[in-house]
Amino acid sequence: MDSFSVSVSKGLASKDFEAGNALKIATFFGLFQAIMPAVGWSAGVSIVDFISGFDHWAAFLLLCFVGCKMICESTRGESQKLMGSVKIGILLMLSVATSIDALAVGLSLSFLKVPILTPALTAGIVTFLLSFGGVYLGTKFGRFLGRKVEVAGGLILIGIGAKILVEHLV
DSSP states (O other), X not given: OHHHHHHHHHHHTOSSOOHHXXXXXXXXXXXXXXXXXXXXXXXXXGXXXXXXXXXXXXXXXHHHHHHHHHHHHHTTTOHHHHHSOOOHHHHHHHHHHHHHHXXXXXXXXXXXXXXXXXXXXXXXXXXXXXXXHHHHHHHHHHHHHTTHHHHHHHHHHHHHHHHHHHHHHO
């Protein structure tokens, strides 16, 4: 759902729906949601204490950084450059931020001795489909809501980061 929300924000920052960009965004998010649990599963118990100490902070800081930058740039009319961008660096940062918790899920599955292939593929495919749909929905709503939506998109990212942080701290 985090990837879906970010995808909606990416769509909100776009003026028109472009299937190629939606596919790129969905592919990044889907791949990371499939790869991260597999990495976590592979790591097993050896790094669980190390990762669990900061994963929520990393996701929070990355999403807040992008959200704040988007809000600041919306006042200058530049936020579409950031959130509307499909540059690899931005997509990597957002993909990692929204899939860090999947790493912990993979770790948990390794403790339970659950094979990882089916859960990882399922997470990747579902995330791909939701992310593609999120970009599409975001572009449709963005046309009706105008520039205010850019600030809303930044707030959504900050909210997702805060949610991840609170869930891990509480």
